Amino acid sequence: MSSESDNTTEPTEYQHDDDGGPQPEKHCGHGRGGMGEEVTRKEDKRFITGRGNYVDDIKKPRMLHCEIVRSPHAHARIEDIDGSRAMALDDVVAVLTADDLLEHGLATMPTLMDDTQDVLVNDKVKFQSQEVAAVIATDRYAAKDGAEKVEVEYDVLDPVIGAEEALEDDAPVIREELDDQDDNHIFDWETGDAEATDAVFDAADVTVEEQMEYQRLHPAPIETCGCVADWDPGDDKMTVHMTSQAPHAHRTLFSQVSGIPEHKVRIVSPDVGGGFGNKVPIYPGYVVAAAASYVLERPVKWVEERSENIQTTGFARDYDMTGELAATENGEIKGVKVDVLADHGAYNAAAQPSKFPAGFFNIFTGSYDIEAAHGSLTAAYTNTAPGGVAYRCSFRVTEAVYLIERMVKVLADELDLDPAEIRRRNFIPSDAFPYESATGWNYDSGDYEKALDKALEMADYDHYREEQQRRIEEDADKLIGIGISSFTEVVGAGPGKQCDIAGIEMFDSADLRVNPTGNAVLRVGVQTQGQGHETTFAQIIAEELGMDVDNIVVEHGDTDTEPYGLGTYGSRSTPVAGAAAAVAARKVRDKAKSIAANELEAAEEDIEWDRESGEFHVAGAPERSITITEIAAGAYMNHPGSEEPGLEATNYYDPPEMTYPFGSYIVIVEVDRETGEVDFEKFVAVDDCGNRINPMIIEGQIHGGLAQGIGTAMMEHVTYDDNGNVTGGDFMNYLLPTAKEIPNFDTGHTVTPSPHHPIGAKGVGESPTVGSPPAIVNAVVDAMSHSGVSHVEMPMTPDAVWEALDEAELTLEPSANVDFAFDTSEEPADD
Amino acid sequence: MKAASFEHHEPTTVEEAVSLLESLDEPTILAGGQSLVPMLRFRLARPDTVIDINGIDSLEYLHEEDGYLRIGALARHADVEDTDVIADRYGSFADAAPLIADPQIRNQGTVVGSMAQADPKGDWGSVLIAHDGEVTARGPDGERTIPVDELFLLPYDTSLMDDELLTEARVPAPVEGEGSAYHKLKRKTGDYAMAGVAARLVLDDDGRIEDAGIGMTAVDITNARAADAEAHLEGERPSADLFEEAGELAAEASNPESDEHGDAGYKERMVDVLTQRALGDAAERAGAVKRRVPQ
Numbered sequence A: 001m002s003s004e005s006d007n008t009t010e011p012t013e014y015q016h017d018d019d020g021g022p023q024p025e026k027h028c029g030h031g032r033g034g035m036g037e038e039v040t041r042k043e044d045k046r047f048i049t050g051r052g053n054y055v056d057d058i059k060k061p062r063m064l065h066c067e068i069v070r071s072p073h074a075h076a077r078i079e080d081i082d083g084s085r086a087m088a089l090d091d092v093v094a095v096l097t098a099d100d101l102l103e104h105g106l107a108t109m110p111t112l113m114d115d116t117q118d119v120l121v122n123d124k125v126k127f128q129s130q131e132v133a134a135v136i137a138t139d140r141y142a143a144k145d146g147a148e149k150v151e152v153e154y155d156v157l158d159p160v161i162g163a164e165e166a167l168e169d170d171a172p173v174i175r176e177e178l179d180d181q182d183d184n185h186i187f188d189w190e191t192g193d194a195e196a197t198d199a200v201f202d203a204a205d206v207t208v209e210e211q212m213e214y215q216r217l218h219p220a221p222i223e224t225c226g227c228v229a230d231w232d233p234g235d236d237k238m239t240v241h242m243t244s245q246a247p248h249a250h251r252t253l254f255s256q257v258s259g260i261p262e263h264k265v266r267i268v269s270p271d272v273g274g275g276f277g278n279k280v281p282i283y284p285g286y287v288v289a290a291a292a293s294y295v296l297e298r299p300v301k302w303v304e305e306r307s308e309n310i311q312t313t314g315f316a317r318d319y320d321m322t323g324e325l326a327a328t329e330n331g332e333i334k335g336v337k338v339d340v341l342a343d344h345g346a347y348n349a350a351a352q353p354s355k356f357p358a359g360f361f362n363i364f365t366g367s368y369d370i371e372a373a374h375g376s377l378t379a380a381y382t383n384t385a386p387g388g389v390a391y392r393c394s395f396r397v398t399e400a401v402y403l404i405e406r407m408v409k410v411l412a413d414e415l416d417l418d419p420a421e422i423r424r425r426n427f428i429p430s431d432a433f434p435y436e437s438a439t440g441w442n443y444d445s446g447d448y449e450k451a452l453d454k455a456l457e458m459a460d461y462d463h464y465r466e467e468q469q470r471r472i473e474e475d476a477d478k479l480i481g482i483g484i485s486s487f488t489e490v491v492g493a494g495p496g497k498q499c500d501i502a503g504i505e506m507f508d509s510a511d512l513r514v515n516p517t518g519n520a521v522l523r524v525g526v527q528t529q530g531q532g533h534e535t536t537f538a539q540i541i542a543e544e545l546g547m548d549v550d551n552i553v554v555e556h557g558d559t560d561t562e563p564y565g566l567g568t569y570g571s572r573s574t575p576v577a578g579a580a581a582a583v584a585a586r587k588v589r590d591k592a593k594s595i596a597a598n599e600l601e602a603a604e605e606d607i608e609w610d611r612e613s614g615e616f617h618v619a620g621a622p623e624r625s626i627t628i629t630e631i632a633a634g635a636y637m638n639h640p641g642s643e644e645p646g647l648e649a650t651n652y653y654d655p656p657e658m659t660y661p662f663g664s665y666i667v668i669v670e671v672d673r674e675t676g677e678v679d680f681e682k683f684v685a686v687d688d689c690g691n692r693i694n695p696m697i698i699e700g701q702i703h704g705g706l707a708q709g710i711g712t713a714m715m716e717h718v719t720y721d722d723n724g725n726v727t728g729g730d731f732m733n734y735l736l737p738t739a740k741e742i743p744n745f746d747t748g749h750t751v752t753p754s755p756h757h758p759i760g761a762k763g764v765g766e767s768p769t770v771g772s773p774p775a776i777v778n779a780v781v782d783a784m785s786h787s788g789v790s791h792v793e794m795p796m797t798p799d800a801v802w803e804a805l806d807e808a809e810l811t812l813e814p815s816a817n818v819d820f821a822f823d824t825s826e827e828p829a830d831d
Numbered sequence B: 001m002k003a004a005s006f007e008h009h010e011p012t013t014v015e016e017a018v019s020l021l022e023s024l025d026e027p028t029i030l031a032g033g034q035s036l037v038p039m040l041r042f043r044l045a046r047p048d049t050v051i052d053i054n055g056i057d058s059l060e061y062l063h064e065e066d067g068y069l070r071i072g073a074l075a076r077h078a079d080v081e082d083t084d085v086i087a088d089r090y091g092s093f094a095d096a097a098p099l100i101a102d103p104q105i106r107n108q109g110t111v112v113g114s115m116a117q118a119d120p121k122g123d124w125g126s127v128l129i130a131h132d133g134e135v136t137a138r139g140p141d142g143e144r145t146i147p148v149d150e151l152f153l154l155p156y157d158t159s160l161m162d163d164e165l166l167t168e169a170r171v172p173a174p175v176e177g178e179g180s181a182y183h184k185l186k187r188k189t190g191d192y193a194m195a196g197v198a199a200r201l202v203l204d205d206d207g208r209i210e211d212a213g214i215g216m217t218a219v220d221i222t223n224a225r226a227a228d229a230e231a232h233l234e235g236e237r238p239s240a241d242l243f244e245e246a247g248e249l250a251a252e253a254s255n256p257e258s259d260e261h262g263d264a265g266y267k268e269r270m271v272d273v274l275t276q277r278a279l280g281d282a283a284e285r286a287g288a289v290k291r292r293v294p295q
């Protein structure tokens, strides 16, 4: 995506070195905790010592508790709600239904895709566990007791489960309350050039096609969603402590929904126990708690149970995709086509920038230089929970990467080419950047072959190819499979003219204040849920001002004090707010120069900043130097008349472009021919996220994301039965991997800086979740592709893998290779 | 957890517990709580009174005595993992313990509680079947012994009376030439079995199978015995072919259901595979030698 943004980033020594471009890891390790140093996470002390402060830790005087009554049915009309038996309980204070909310104009709320969702069901239930009523009581047990006593009469309707079923002619209409809606179709979307793509396919030597489902997942953060809403009738002010990845955007939405003026709404996102995209949308529970607090004039806490979180809050994926590739017989890919059927659930509540109904899915040409591409997508309503959030990814880029990386493997098998070699033949060459893709994306920089080569070497690729062959020849009980994924991510939304959330452009912000004693506070518009911002953003400031990282504190998450920002998701914090922090620091540095000149009694033009020492000195006289600490004192105690006192700067950063992190992952698995179980033999991840701020935090992000990729590929699935009952809605059925299921990861990196980012960084939090599932599936398929297996659906349960083995006639009995003898006799026992 | 309210009693002797069981209206016993607490949390269990037996020190034991391995009602899964005599002599117990749930759950959950829970996906029921084990119940009328084959009636339903406390589970100590093993297929740590098989073999001096026990997990309405397979093994010498036949018989005896974790047909096939694997290990531990057959 190109943009005409005029938000120029100041050229600095860091960005522009002698030969013009950003230099990888040039300025690492001055010992002050700047760029490239493995600074210990500042936030960990409070987490490790049990002093974190999560929403559920917050207790306020006179606080009430909210429990939501949920529908057992997926599709039903509500005939009657009777809360009298609940109200009869001593500790129950109120029972709320849609009627009560209607009075205050809070019966519905907008979704991020401009649909309208009932806060409490007004007429018709549209998915199982939908919010029907709320009970407010003096403690959470009493609230739950009350919820059990609310009597709801339902007229049960036929549910519609599955997007394909939803689009059948005779399917019951789920959203009949909408004007002009007489079926379950939401929208069609198209990208690329159909004609050019058809032409390429017609002329191709070979074409391949594969259907694959990216199953419904849930981000499943360990902390569920919740809030404490506190209406203060004295100040006419609503304060909501909530699990929010985007506090400012939520403040604006909250104000719009409630009619409370925005300056009288304060959203605080305290410590958040994982978000992964789940905490980007607004949920009915937040609105109900706020409404209850407003009506009762007491603080109200609402915290979800685990199964409520999985069953009702934003799911991810659920794309049924058919991919096609056209290629020459030596494996040069000429065209790609994809057709998608998307299940959006009962409301269109996907969390995408508003102009992108299918998110960034059209980046499905991946890391390859492909002449023609075309994609089409149809979205449908079903009687399932709404969602389509960006689960640890940029808006559907995960689905796109899965599609292209799987298809490349399918093509490699069709042509009997090595999957590493076929990638090499098709990569966008490193000298072709900036590169515009067939679907209109402007890739900033990349060196895909370098990352792949590094991964191949780390994986001992040739050895495992030989081992794989040996096992096939010996008819061994365990087969080897080798899977590759050479993915490209697109992260860091804006630019604001292209990307917005509910109309608000996706810039971000930083506000840096240096105190008289030389330490500093950085406030940012993004919000950390485990990413380590309190450390990495401090490192950016340390680097840019020559300060010690311990002298910088990073604040986030409180809309009363932080500058406006769009929040943390889509790997946008470092690309956008990180850039804002660097630019704000450079503004401070500029002002610092004039103070330095004043202190050193030199002309401002003669003052130089030395990144290595972190000091300012007079040109040609390095001994006449001054540190930022001394300058800070000067700014407040001896400020030059030419400048305002103080040492502060703010920057709102609208990125000129997105950034394109990439990497190559190689997964080697052993597949058990008796049971279909898959073991990870080796897992190599080479990532390139441009210049690296804190390698240790990057490594941690990669590990976590790879674990989630393994969960995706092997276990996770929100399943429904035909009646719309969620059958995968708790941790006994929605399986997350534990440390036991996670192999050792061999991580490596290359560094290809972003040319347009002030510090050449790209964002990394999501690469592993995006890049690893296709590598894992490719590996399992690869173990069987010699017998014609071309695909296994995720999650690849032992059962699913065994079925694939069975179809390829590869299963084995345990008795195949052994026998028993008694004692130590050399001969097998006769029978 | 937001359980419905209940009354909590903490007896310190078996006698006190039994008299509470007798006097209170429909009381529920709390041992490790690893099955009961989730049921309380979902309000699937709504007892008025809970008798917490964790204060009865006399139930905390796990040892060999009088020709039995005796497991007191407060012996935790983790105790089984950590006891030397188990590691040395009870292959199936040593195999099963670390495969149950996760370490936190194993630190709390008890073997005897698992027997009372009678979850067809529980692992200990199969192990006790393979070992011809039994449990001891104490009620107002005194003590009685229930063979494991008579304990499980339906999922989560046993022949235990409402006013009886299980005090012990036990299996006969292994004889010369005995070996046992447990194999379990699960999708992750903390997950119950998709299928599990416990096998026990006793070989005579001649290397023939004198006695065989096979218990199956998660493939029927209760933990189940593969009686035909056991009968087929007895009097024969261990061999891959024999175990393959036994595996087929066990699979035939199983009745798995399809669910989120696997299709019924697959599970049946896995009973076959796991039976062969468990028999293989049991035979090895009983003194047979496993050899790879040249192709």
Ligand SMILES: Cc1cc2nc3c(=O)[nH]c(=O)nc-3n(C[C@H](O)[C@H](O)[C@H](O)COP(=O)(O)OP(=O)(O)OC[C@H]3O[C@@H](n4cnc5c(N)ncnc54)[C@H](O)[C@@H]3O)c2cc1C
Binding pocket: B028, B029, B030, B031, B032, B033, B034, B035, B036, B037, B038, B073, B099, B100, B101, B102, B105, B108, B109, B110, B111, B112, B113, B114, B116, B117, B119, B121, B122, B123, B124, B164, B165, B166, B167, B190, B191, B192, B193
């Ligand atoms: C996530 C998870 C995974 C699990 N995975 C497995 C697994 O893989 N394999 C497996 O076998 N188990 C598994 N379990 C169950 C676990 O082993 C339990 O510990 C066990 O089933 C019950 O033992 P308990 O001591 O915790 O009993 P409790 O939960 O305290 O009680 C269970 C039931 O038995 C009754 N009871 C308990 N003790 C007695 C007694 N002495 N006399 C009479 N009645 C009694 C109780 O009243 C209650 O009805 C899992 C549990 C969880 C939560």
